[in-house]
Amino acid sequence: MLHRSFKTASKLLLIASFLFLCGCENNFTGVLNPKGVVAFKERQLLFDCIALMLIVVIPVIIMSFAFAFRYRQSHPVKDYKPNWSHSVLLESIWWGVPCVIILILGILTWKMTHKLDPYRPIDGAGKPMKVQVVALPWKWLFIYPEQNIATVNTLVLPVNKQTEFFLTSDNVPMSAFFVPQIGSQIYTMAGMRTRLHLLPTSEGIYEGLNSQYNGDGFSEMHFKVKVVSQDEMKKWFAKAKRSSKSLSQATYRVVRQPTIADPAALYSGVAPGLFKQIIKSYHAPTHP
Template sequence: MKALRAPLLSLAFLLAGCQSVLMSPSGDLAVQQRNLILTSTVLMLLIIVPVIVLTLWFAWHFRASNPKAHYDPEWDHSTILELLIWSAPLLIIIALGAITWVSTHKLDPYRPLDRLAAGRPLPTDARPLVVDVVALDWKWLFIYPEQGMAAVNEVAAPVDRPIQFKITASTVMNSFFVPALAGQIYAMPNMETTLQAVVNRPGEYQGFSANYSGNGFSGMHFTFHGMSEEDFARWVAQAKANGGDLSRDAYVKLAQPSENVPPAFYATVAPGLYQAILTHCVQPDDPSCLSRMQAPLPGGEAGMPSHPNSSD
């Protein structure tokens, strides 16, 4: 026992720092996803546990030293046993299929929320807080179009107010993930994904990229603040008071690869910056700008302009 004490104490010490945030989230969408995990696990255990128990019981009961065990080498079929073997898993599969179909539509990240929490429907006059999210190398840019400000590696939202994240990336694919809030969703260049969410408890929650994107990936973390409406207004005012100007030139400098970037704020944002980032048109002469690619050709048709070195 003394030999096992040190390894057990070490294991307990390591596990003491673990946080089961996925099992105790603070956002209704994450709570529903947690409940889906628990329901699916219980349904599968209805098959797994009896199979394990019966396997051990059969091995013990039909051991060679048990004279009471009935041995019938001619036995090959039992209708009751066949019904149990096939009907129970079939019922579980049907139940899991129905739950998957319903939850796929109900928890669609693009679907507007219809409730703030269990038993609390969404008020008819509720307006979502829109946050434009840009995954950079290797940091996160959050633009608040309604508030006219932006933040790097820090984001906040009022408690019990729907949030609409519009997500894209500057160069490579990333994955936007706040475990306490909702499931992960990918951020891809020249594409926009959407995540509807709500936070139900005030606090500070960790967010990060869940998709490897290069050297600085391990430091691509941010803090999500859930706060009251009054605290959120103060957070916005403080960000505007201490922030600079996010012009297009400032964005180009910000988008350069950098690692472990501390939080920063911008009091103003250039008009149409997020849409320009989405279409790669921050710099008008960028050859990857979608507006240029779709510009009318001399013949009047839309298409990509010819490469200057092409023979066409």
């Protein structure tokens, strides 16, 4: 009686456990909840690769149970061959199928990796807006060279418009710029310039972060990414230009000093050639 109740309770618990999945639909975060073209494509590649691998994994799991069930001790069958060891046909199938899947995975990943190359502009997305990014200890400086404005720890982007990022770091060896919901991660290195193209497709506020450990303030090196309409973007540029602070050489020398959890800041006017100067400061002077 007790055994039967236990079995019934186990079955009910198993069924009830599926209820936990109900909450999953709206709670996808990060790369699983993309809001940009690149992130969408990356999620698609991730799911397609998992599906291709599961083609082998799921049948193997199901067959493990089916064979255990068929050849159980209480169910004698004629085709039970405990000493059977080799079949050319079966060997070629269970080696051949995974080989074909790996080949398809390889082609798929190769093509998509080149298509989503961070340096490559997004096809058919028009002329990009330019943003220069400087990873500092432990904050992010964003310079809009075309608008001559800059921000700290806040990035504002227009929706459905491509943005081209030029990235470097200063006063901190290496960081990684990553907005999981919008697209690829890319490293920033002192004395070097990396590039990234992103195209957000939904308005909203997203989390940006540094995914490369770089010292004491690493865990606080987050920033907000506001994706707004084209009209709001223009209004924001106008607001930024009215800011009383400007990013002169002297201000930059203060900003580059190590601080943790800096509040967002807005600068109208940026010292000319600041981004290039930051990169060049790590290069040895050339002698004639």
